[in-house]
Amino acid sequence: MSDQINRRAALTGFAAIGATFGAAGSVGLIAGDAHARAPLAKSQVSYYYRFPLGEFQATVVSDGPLPLGKPTDSMKGVAEAELIKALSDNFLPTDNIVLEQNVLVLNTGKRLAMFDSGMGSSKLFGSTTGRMLKSLREAGISPTDIDDIICTHAHIDHIGGLVDAKGKRLFPNATIHISQADFDFWTDEKKVDDKALGAFVKHARLNLLPYKARLKFVTDGKEVIPGVTAMSAPGHTVGHTIFLIQSAGKTMAFTGDTTHHQILLTEKPRTEFAYDSDPKAAVASRLKVFDMLAKDRIPMLAYHFPWPGYGYLGKQGADSYRFFAQPMTIVPIPVKKA
Ligand SMILES: [Zn+2]
Numbered sequence: 001m002s003d004q005i006n007r008r009a010a011l012t013g014f015a016a017i018g019a020t021f022g023a024a025g026s027v028g029l030i031a032g033d034a035h036a037r038a039p040l041a042k043s044q045v046s047y048y049y050r051f052p053l054g055e056f057q058a059t060v061v062s063d064g065p066l067p068l069g070k071p072t073d074s075m076k077g078v079a080e081a082e083l084i085k086a087l088s089d090n091f092l093p094t095d096n097i098v099l100e101q102n103v104l105v106l107n108t109g110k111r112l113a114m115f116d117s118g119m120g121s122s123k124l125f126g127s128t129t130g131r132m133l134k135s136l137r138e139a140g141i142s143p144t145d146i147d148d149i150i151c152t153h154a155h156i157d158h159i160g161g162l163v164d165a166k167g168k169r170l171f172p173n174a175t176i177h178i179s180q181a182d183f184d185f186w187t188d189e190k191k192v193d194d195k196a197l198g199a200f201v202k203h204a205r206l207n208l209l210p211y212k213a214r215l216k217f218v219t220d221g222k223e224v225i226p227g228v229t230a231m232s233a234p235g236h237t238v239g240h241t242i243f244l245i246q247s248a249g250k251t252m253a254f255t256g257d258t259t260h261h262q263i264l265l266t267e268k269p270r271t272e273f274a275y276d277s278d279p280k281a282a283v284a285s286r287l288k289v290f291d292m293l294a295k296d297r298i299p300m301l302a303y304h305f306p307w308p309g310y311g312y313l314g315k316q317g318a319d320s321y322r323f324f325a326q327p328m329t330i331v332p333i334p335v336k337k338a
Contacts (some may be wrong), residue, residue, distance in 0.1 A: 029103060042320060047131060047327055048139035049308040055246030056108050056227065059139050060301065060308040063101035063118025064131035066157060072096055075264050076272040076314070077278065083264065090263050097261065099304035101157060103132055105141055106225050109260060112141070113148040113255045114174070116303060117161030117245065122203050132161045133316055146171045148225055150218070152256025152303070153179040153237040154186035154204045155275070162207040169210050176208065177224050179232070179239030180217040185277075186237070233258055233289055235282025236273070242289060244298075253300045253311075258289045260304045262323040266290075266313070269321060290321050299326065 047062040068074045071083040074097055084094045084283055104115040119129035136143060149171060151159055162176065163169055187206035193199050208215070220232035229244045236257045239285050243254045259265040260273055269286045272279035293300055294315045302309040302323070311325040 011301075016173075026247065047135040047136035047181065047307075050139070051310070051329065053106075053252055054250035056245065056247040058245075058252070058301070059105040059107070059141065060310065061101055061103050061105055061135035061139055061141070062131060062307060063129055063135070063157070063161060065128045066099040066119070066125050066304070067099055067128065068097040068099060068125070070095060071264070072276045073097075074260075076274055078264075078268065078271050082174060086263055086267070092263070097264075099260055100307045100309060101132075102305065102307065102309035103135075103161075104301050105136070105146075106228070108247070109209070111147040111225050112145050113150055113225055113228065113302050114146050114171075115150045115301075116152055116158040116256065117207075118150060119157050120160035120162065120203075120207065121165035122156055122160050122199075124199055124203075129157070130161070131143070143171050144173055146174045149174045149176050150224055150228065150243060150254075151176065152242060152254070153240040154178060154182040154200075154208065155237060155257070156200050156203045158205055158256065158303070159186075159207045160201055163210055167206050167210055174211075175214045175216055176211045177216050177218050178208070178229075179241050181234075181239030182237050182241075183215070183217070183239075185239070218275075231289075233285040235278050235280070235285045236278060237277050240282075240285070251296075251298050251332060253289075253293060253298050254303075255289060255293075255300045256303050258286050259302060262302070262305045262325075266321050266323050271321060291315075294321060 048059055050057065050059045065184045071087060072080050075083055087094045087317065101118050103118055106113045111180055120133040121130060162171065185324065187208055188201065191201040194201065218230040220230060223229050224243065227245060227247050231242050231244055233242045234240050240256060242256055242258060245252050245254060255260065260295055265271050265273060270283050272283065276282040290313055294313045299310060299312050305323065308328065311323055314324055316322045
């Protein structure tokens with residue numbers, strides 16, 4: 001028997017089994033004598049994930065999924081058919097691009113620092129965002145214990161969770177670290193009525209201005225807090241900055257919005273993103289950061305990648321990269337001593 005016939009026989013067999021089960025199932029349901037003892041559960045796992053980095057401890061807390069809608073709404077310079085094929089080839093929905101929001105909380109042993117903060121009270125992208133405080137609670141972290149909030153940029157989904165809907169500071173003991181370029185651009189009162197930027201500017205003003213007395217500007221190549229160094233990666237916004245985190249010989253990068261999508265903006269990093277202030281500069285920064293991460297084998301925490309967004313980039317051909325998600329480790333394997 002040829003391979004082909006074997007395969008066909010197997011498939012036919014499966015179809016027959018399926019039909020039998022299907023029929024038995026329907027009969028059972030009608031008769032009302034086949035049901036689970038337990039109802040379908042409505043709860044999910046907590047939305048946090050913890051792992052060590054040298055002597056530091058990283059906890060990723062989610063602000064919830066961020067749906068962006070049709071691929072052509074956010075991805076630019078690529079034909080719709082090509083975007084849909086890339087999504088379909090990767091078994092992803094082709095009608096809605098859904099990003100995650102992976103906020104990092106880093107305990108250095110001396111300071112408790114949070115990186116970015118989610119959408120907060122804004123519902124500009126729907127009702128699934130704004131979960132960060134709940135995720136912090138699930139992780140056993142109190143907002144009053146946060147010493148620093150280190151922001152990659154001043155976009156609504158990164159600075160949105162600093163205050164409540166009334167503008168009250170949610171992190172009373174925190175210093176906010178952000179680039180001056182982004183602070184100045186996104187809190188500029190003159191842009192409040194701008195059609196494209198207005199909603200972002202209003203939310204940036206609501207969230208950042210209450211911290212004005214506790215604001216520190218980050219500088220390219222300089223340490224933000226011990227173990228965390230700023231690296232300028234402009235384009236997505238004027239002052240977009242990523243952060244290199246180092247402890248006891250281990251390094252990781254918090255890459256903010258260097259890339260929003262593990263396939264579309266990673267396998268084809270020259271694709272432009274609708275929310276980029278300067279798409280060409282964003283592409284240049286993306287290629288520079290990707291090259292560094294791949295060459296030096298530095299793991300990244302990608303803010304918008306599938307939960308929890310931690311993994312490596314590998315180069316595949318010219319100008320293309322692949323994301324290798326690190327498996328979530330719930331029970332660490334003991335290291336064998338030689
Ligand atoms: Zn973002």
